[in-house]
Amino acid sequence: MAGILSNANQAWIQTNEILPKTRELVDSLAGYHYVPHYLYDEESLALLQTAYEALRKCVYLLDLEQAPIHRLPDDLLLVIFTIARDSQDTGIDTVRTQIPFSVSCVSHAWRDVAFSAPLLWTKVVISPPWIPVTVFRHLYFSRPCLIDLEITSQPRMAFEPHHIPLLCDTIIQNLSRCRSIVISYPTNDAFFPSLMEKFKMLSAPHLVQLSILGHPSTSDSNAVILRGGTPSLRYARLQNFDCYPSLHTITMLHLRIMDSSAWFQVASALQLSPQLRSFMIFNDSPTLRTWGQVVDTPALKTLHLCGYVSIIEAAFSTIRAPNLVHLIVGIPDAGTTLRTVCSRVTAPHFPSLKSLMLLPWGLGSRPTEKAFRALWTCFPNIETLILAERASPREELRALLQSARESKTIWRNLKVLALEGALCRDAEDRLCEYVSICRFRDYPLATLYLKDASPHQMPRFKTLQSHIVVIPLPHYLHAEELVKGTHPLGYGDL
Known part of the structure; x- marks a missing residue:
């Protein structure tokens, strides 16, 4: 990657070396303005002035249009724009959607790159107050690609009644391009029922994810939408089952x-x-x-x-x-x-x-x-137990230890124990004793996942490590990570 970037930026490096010398030449030519005019005839002065103006204009254009950031390869600029868009984690998706337009206003070069990159415009967010030109701009520049559509509002914020027909028609016209749709609309007005009514008989051939939540109840409860077919749909998130698509292809x-x-x-x-x-x-x-x-x-x-x-x-x-x-x-x-x-x-x-x-x-x-x-009592044979709470798991460890002492060990088939909470001294002592009993009785417990497991955090860490494999958990056991399969414990949409 470094070699590719170096080769791609040779022109950038060479121009940076030339520009200072060109500026020195302009400065030296500027000195001739102070030479007495009687030493030159008018024709020579005119030629000198023309050359000076042309060179100064050239330097100006180099500074303006060929500044180093403008001469980055288009592919590299596109990567930078994409990172800038995706890094706007503000919780407000309209901020992310403004990034492509914002970078296109910087210069002609950036504008050309942004307008020729449809993937930058695929996130389409519609929320009141609706500005049609913003939505149409994203739909136009993303037209070769599938789009991610989000319709959202805050309570007591609604679309203007005269905007609803055009808004619904715009969504319907682009439904076949939607890869994901998120509708979170708690406002009780005519928009949501109107949109769901139009959705009933339509198809969405490329739709993979559909979320309909935070909406008012419709008069037509339990209505099946998108009856024309959603062959690619794999994920659905729904509220109270008021409106739902065909679930035949759903995996999550x-x-x-x-x-x-x-x-x-x-x-x-x-x-x-x-x-x-x-x-x-x-x-x-x-x-x-x-x-x-x-x-x-x-x-x-x-x-x-x-x-x-x-x-x-x-x-x-x-x-x-x-x-x-x-x-x-x-x-x-x-x-x-x-x-x-x-x-x-x-x-x-x-x-x-x-x-x-x-x-x-x-x-x-x-x-x-x-x-x-x-x-x-319900699940005596589990092999992995995860306590995903940030408080110290004192009571849970006390239950495990008490059962082990009484030879009525809870979950004696346990192979993996994961504790997210930081261990206080009592919890650490109970954990060490529980592990010792499991080892003495030849139970299969073999791995501990502990938050910030280290000798500095746990006085008895080395003793514990001599009995069992201890793996530190550097971050919290978020349920989303486990469901998506990005957590080291291996949960996911299997």
């Missing part, structure tokens, strides 16, 4: 349910998703009514349950996933409730489950010892 599904009767729609969605491999559900209903019928999901590998504890009973009693490997649980639970729920679900339908991850959910929420034992 995220649902957020907000009322107690929504589990029927959830079960229906699972039945309609034969290729589903990763399922994440957020439950905002404290009293979720379950559906007695069991749903088979043979392709499901990862299940992520968050929200009120009622989601546990609903999922454990309804979903039959013979190939499920990873279970991620994040609930605000006091322990007793979860234990009661788990006792009613004596045999969850996850015979292949090998990995359990416990997430904190809400301020101060963490698995209690009772919740810990309740999950062990």
Whole structure:
């Protein structure tokens, strides 16, 4: 790469060497203005003045049009523009979309590069107040490429009523180019129902990701959209199942349910998703009514349950996933409730489950010892346990240690234990004793993932390291990393 950049920038380097000499020549010619005119005839003076002006203009053009940054190769400029666009992580996507236009205003050279690079313009964000020329500009310059469309607003912000027909028509005309669509529109006006009505019979042949969330309920609830077909769709994120596409090709599904009767729609969605491999559900209903019928999901590998504890009973009693490997649980639970729920679900339908991850959910929420034992009762054979909380896992380690002391070891098949929270002295002592007992009893525990594991952070680190492989975790166990498969523990859309 260094050699390529060096060869590409030879003209840049050579011009930088020539420019100072050219400026010196201009300065020397400027000195002739002070020579008495009687020493030269008028014709010589005119020629000298013409040469001087031409050379000065040449230097001006070199400085203006051929400054080093202007003479970078177009491919390298495009890489710089792309990095600048993608690095604008402000949480406001309209800022990212302004980068291509901003760089095109710097110079003619940059303008030519920006306007001839359709990939720079593929992120199209529409939000009130709508400025049609901005959207049309991105749609025009990105026309050879697929686009990522986002329609978003803040509460109490809406599109002008007279803009809605043109806005809907613009979206519909470019639907066949959409690679991803995100609609987050909490404002209760005519726009969202109008758009969903137009979406019903259309097709989106290149659509891979669809997110419809944060929207008001429509009068036509549970409406199937994009009935013309979405053969490439793999990921869907939906709220309350008000509007949804065909789920036949879906491999990753995220649902957020907000009322107690929504589990029927959830079960229906699972039945309609034969290729589903990763399922994440957020439950905002404290009293979720379950559906007695069991749903088979043979392709499901990862299940992520968050929200009120009622989601546990609903999922454990309804979903039959013979190939499920990873279970991620994040609930605000006091322990007793979860234990009661788990006792009613004596045999969850996850015979292949090998990995359990416990997430904190809400301020101060963490698995209690009772919740810990309740999950062990449901899933006694897991091999990987991940405690993804930032507080010290004192109570969890106490439960593990107490069970080991009583020869009733929780999860005696455990091979990997990952602790995100920093270990206090008590937690470190409990961990060391637990590892010693596991080693003495020849349990298969072989690997520890610890945050900031080092002799400086842990006084007993070397003792622990002599019994087991210790791997430091340099950053938090974000659920998104685990789901996307970018975390070293290997979760993902398997």
